[in-house]
Amino acid sequence: MDRTSGDRTSGDRTSGDGTAAARWEQALAAWGIPEHILARAPQSPWIHPVALFVATGQEPDTPSHRAAREVLPAGGTVLDVGCGGGRAAFALTPPAARVVGVDHQQSMLDSFGAAAAERGVEHVEVLGDWPDVAAVTPEADVVVSHHVAYNVAALAPFGLALSAKARRRVVLELPVRHPLSRMAPLWQRFWDLDRPLGPTARDAADVLREAGLAVRLDEWDDPAPPREAAVDPAEQVRYTRVRLCLPADRDPEVAAALAELGPPGPRRLATISWDV
Secondary structure, three states: OEEEOOOOOHHHOOOOOOOHHHHHHHHHHOOOOOHHHHOOOOOOOOOOOHHHOEOOOOOOOOHHHHHHHOOOOOOOEEEEEOOOEEHHHHOOOOOOOEEEEEEOOHHHHHHHHHHHHHHOOEEEEEEOOOOOOHHHOOOEEEEEEEOOHHHOOOHHHHHHHHHHHEEEEEEEEEEOEOOOHHHHHHHHHHHOOOOOOOOEHHHHHHHHHHOOOOOEEEEEEOOOOOHHHHOOHHHHHHHHHHHOOOOHHHHHHHHHHHHHHOOOOOOEEEEEEEEO
16 A cells, blocks of 8 residues: 655646646546537436446455544444445444435435445435535535545535535545546547546645645555446446447447457555545
């Protein structure tokens, strides 16, 4: 594990002028899909299949879970922002006895609520985008937000709103590099489109430090198998094709491209945490 709290060389960070927040926003904007490609998409490419986010109860212990657990009191409350099916929250029950899930997708909240009921855990669900729904979201001992940061252009307000709801600690988890980086060869193959290299988890930490948060950054290798391994291969092809803005009749080509790409390897992840 690589724990960092001070400076890194410029080669580890997204370059450019302006504040860390501005560089982060610009780097994320570069991931946008050009209009001429979006115009040909049969449906929105911004999909998040629920099957990839279901809490199975088999998730391994990680630095992110340990960072949250070490300050979580017995019977405490966890707020999970961008909760999906609740993988981050339910890794903390026990010691937590109450979980609050926030997500903008109702199907994710349905999965979250069902998982809480199965575990006999008190639960609350809040539908909407963060921090828009912060005012109607309960406080918690620990606030977690896993695999959300790369969807957030305004990361500083996002992080500050998390802090405002935490009584003890905030824990973010994210890949060291953009989670769609693996698809870069596919974009090149089907659309002759180059994808960006940044931003990175260290850029995210820079933004949050710039906002006045005393963050810690840990980088580590994910011990869990890739989420895609649990999904039917035909479904993998389907959601990859949708994300590539291609019609259904291109499924055989997408399947061949995924076979050539090979199975995803171990992910390098990061935990960004701070006390409040």
